[in-house]
Amino acid sequence: MIKLIVGPKGSGKTKRLIALANEEALEEKGSVVFVDNNNDYMYSVSSKARFVNVTDYHIDSIRTLYGFICGMLSQNFDITTVYIDAFFKIIGKPNPDLKEFFEVLEQLSIENNVDLVLNLSCQKDELPEQLHRFII
Secondary structure (H helix, E strand, O other): OEEEEEEOOOOOHHHHHHHHHHHHHHHOOOEEEEEEOOOOOOOOOOOOOEEEEHHHHOOOOHHHHHHHHHHHHHHOOOEEEEEEOOHHHHHOOOOOOHHHHHHHHHHHHHHHOOEEEEEEEOOHHHOOHHHHHHEO
């Protein structure tokens, strides 16, 4: 399942994402991964979750992010949820076709029985209508 946390910068999206990740890391029997574009929140995320700074792996586009997620899932079958903060900062600009990306991401989520929770700094009406069903 894909879940999107959407809102403008400074609206508390990252705090909400961290709270969800920490709560799940304490309760979940599988592995929880928190992906960010810097180390600012490394110590806010529970040590029971795996914190990953994507800049260490030169992730800078939607394609490299997708490949990175696939690589993580192929190496660890116990991953139950991947939390991704700062999605638009990670993939850079210009923003690609989000509708197509999330169709592929949803299929990956289903096939691997993993939840993907992403933080998007934008307004709901800035997203393709097909993505509105993922917003929590």
